[in-house]
Amino acid sequence: MRAWLVAIATGSMGPYGPLGGPFRSASPHTPRPPPPVQPLPARLLARRAAGNVGSRGGSLMQVLTISPRGYCYGVVDALTMARRVAADPGVPRPIHVLGMIVHNRHVVEDLRRQGIVTLDGGSREALLEQIACGTVIFTAHGIAPEVKAKARARGLTCFDATCPDVTRTHDVIRDRVAHGAEIIYVGKRGHPEPEGAVGQAPGHVHLVETTEDLEGLDLPGPVAVVTQTTLSQWDTQALIDACRARYPGAEVFNEICLATQQRQQAVAQQAGAADLVLVVGDARSNNSNRLVQVAQEIAGRPAHRIDSVEDIRPEWLRGVRTVAVTAGSSTPTQLTNQVVDYLRALPDGGPAEGAAPPPPAAAVRLPGAR
Numbered sequence: 001m002r003a004w005l006v007a008i009a010t011g012s013m014g015p016y017g018p019l020g021g022p023f024r025s026a027s028p029h030t031p032r033p034p035p036p037v038q039p040l041p042a043r044l045l046a047r048r049a050a051g052n053v054g055s056r057g058g059s060l061m062q063v064l065t066i067s068p069r070g071y072c073y074g075v076v077d078a079l080t081m082a083r084r085v086a087a088d089p090g091v092p093r094p095i096h097v098l099g100m101i102v103h104n105r106h107v108v109e110d111l112r113r114q115g116i117v118t119l120d121g122g123s124r125e126a127l128l129e130q131i132a133c134g135t136v137i138f139t140a141h142g143i144a145p146e147v148k149a150k151a152r153a154r155g156l157t158c159f160d161a162t163c164p165d166v167t168r169t170h171d172v173i174r175d176r177v178a179h180g181a182e183i184i185y186v187g188k189r190g191h192p193e194p195e196g197a198v199g200q201a202p203g204h205v206h207l208v209e210t211t212e213d214l215e216g217l218d219l220p221g222p223v224a225v226v227t228q229t230t231l232s233q234w235d236t237q238a239l240i241d242a243c244r245a246r247y248p249g250a251e252v253f254n255e256i257c258l259a260t261q262q263r264q265q266a267v268a269q270q271a272g273a274a275d276l277v278l279v280v281g282d283a284r285s286n287n288s289n290r291l292v293q294v295a296q297e298i299a300g301r302p303a304h305r306i307d308s309v310e311d312i313r314p315e316w317l318r319g320v321r322t323v324a325v326t327a328g329s330s331t332p333t334q335l336t337n338q339v340v341d342y343l344r345a346l347p348d349g350g351p352a353e354g355a356a357p358p359p360p361a362a363a364v365r366l367p368g369a370r
Contacts, residue, residue, distance in 0.1 A: 061346045062322040066270045070336055072259035072329040074163030075102050078140040081161045085137060086114040092157050094134040098124045098147070099192050101139045101161060102330035103285040106308070106364040123195060131156060141192040142166040144199020165229045165257040166193060170200045172253050176224040177201040184208050184217070184250070186239050187228035188286055194228060211242050223250040229257040230287040230329075232264050232294060259329055260287050267291055267326055268298040274324035276316060277303035278343075280336045281328030288328030295324075308361030309338045317350030332364045 071079075078101050085091050097118045100108050108118045116137070119127040124147045128136070135157040138148070142162045151158050162170075173183050183205040187194035198205040208214050225243045227236050233256060243250055271277045277295040281288025288305055295303035301324070306312055317323070323343050327336040342358055 059348055061317075061320070061343055061348055061350070063340055063343045064270065064274050064322060064324040065340060066266050066324055066326040068259075068262050068266055069326040070329065070331055070333055072257070074140050074165060074257070074259070075330050078102055078161035078163070079107065081159055082111055082116060082137060083114070085135065085159055086111070086116055092134045095137065096131050096134065097137045097139060098127045098143070099139045099141070100284070101137065103288075103328075104282040104330045104332065106282075106332055106335060106361070107330065110364045124192065125150070128154075135159065137161055139192065140166070142170060142196030144196050146199060146202075162196075163229070163257070165255070165259075166196070169197060169226060169229060169253075169255040172224075172226055172255065173197060173200045173205060176222075176226075176251070176253075177204045179222075181222040181224045181251070182206065182219040184214070184219070184223060184225045184243055184247075185228070186225065186231070186236050186243075188231070191228070191230075191286055193230065197226070197228070208239065208243075211239065214239065214242055214246060217246075219247065223247040225250050225252045227253070227255045228286075229255050230260055230290070231256055232290045233261065234264075234294065234298060235290060260290070263287070263291060263326065263329065264294045267294045267324075271295045271299035271301050271303075271324045271326075274301060274322045275320045276322075277301050277324045277326070278312070278339060279303060279305045279326055279328065280308070280331050280339055281305055282307060282330065285328040285330050288331065291326055291328060306339070308335050309342050309358045310361050312339070312342070312358050314351050314355065314357075317346065320350050321348055334362045334364055338362045 082097070082101055085095060093115075095116045097111070097116060099120055100118060101111065111118060119130055124143060128147060128150055131154070133156070136151050137159045138161060140161050140163045143160065148158065148160075173185075176183060183201065185194060185197050185205050185207050187197065187207055187209065189207060189209050194207050198207055206217055206219070208217070223243075225240060227240075233254075236256070240252055240254075244252065267277070277292075277299070279288055279291045279295065281291070283305070292303045292305045295301050304316060325336065325340055325343065338359070338361070
């Protein structure tokens with residue numbers, strides 16, 4: 001097992017707090033030890049070694065549900081806030097979200113049914129120009145202070161659903177810049193989280209996605225390295241090592257969130273007992289895409305990301321006896337459960353030629369939604 005899989009930082013979880021203040025934020029969390037990631041049960045390993053793990057009653061496909069999976073606390077906080085805002089008649093209308101509140105189109109569609117309009121495409125600052133009045137919700141990915149200030153200057157009612165882990169990253173950036181450091185931010189270009197992070201200290205935060213990006217920098221004075229929260233340790237280690245080689249005195253702040261690390265570790269530990277891994281998640285969900293990568297490159301198993309049960313291709317399942325299923329941290333549970341139910345009803349070895357296609361995706365309803 002690679003060393004990064006064992007290095008799990010302390011996480012946090014807590015109750016949802018009341019909304020309040022000029023900017024309503026995701027609630028603070030009371031630290032507590034993270035739940036342990038359970039290794040694959042010995043009985044399943046033994047059955048696989050014996051060659052009969054693929055059959056339930058000798059005929060049905062074996063489905064391994066990897067745990068933990070699905071919603072993290074940052075996503076739950078953001079969706080809870082959105083639901084409360086939509087249900088409050090005192091909140092000025094219309095209600096807009098700057099970007100997808102979390103990266104899942106099914107969630108966005110459910111918010112639309114509740115009266116929340118999602119603006120997408122372009123920077124957060126550009127999207128804000130489309131809002132003349134009412135209420136704006138900032139997404140879980142974080143927001144630049146300049147965009148917040150412009151929203152307030154427009155007289156908009158603002159709710160900030162930034163994930164607490166992202167807020168901590170912003171705090172680190174501002175603190176190190178205040179002490180004279182330049183920031184190398186290891187992140188995914190085009191993702192909204194780096195946009196908010198770079199906006200914490202414009203001109204002092206340098207987005208690096210590749211070693212070529214790093215080689216193009218010539219930074220004076222002290223340097224601090226900060227990471228996007230939804231990457232993987234495996235993904236970032238080479239870049240972090242390159243940063244240390246180029247700037248030997250650099251401070252490194254590994255800000256990959258606990259939920260991301262736990263889900264990746266679970267895939268690395270548990271997916272090896274499966275013939276195939278399916279990750280339920282949106283195409284724009286960075287953490288979902290990283291789970292596919294971990295399954296392929298760390299667990300050594302074929303893996304596919306699917307938006308919903310509709311995306312499952314019969315040819316993937318030909319000759320397959322055991323399928324492992326996990327989900328990104330912004331994937332609704334209904335979608336994952338439907339995938340599991342569909343697979344459990346299939347015969348050992350996959351669907352027969354001419355079998356009915358997977359059913360349509362389930363309609364997503366957020367907790368408490370009418």
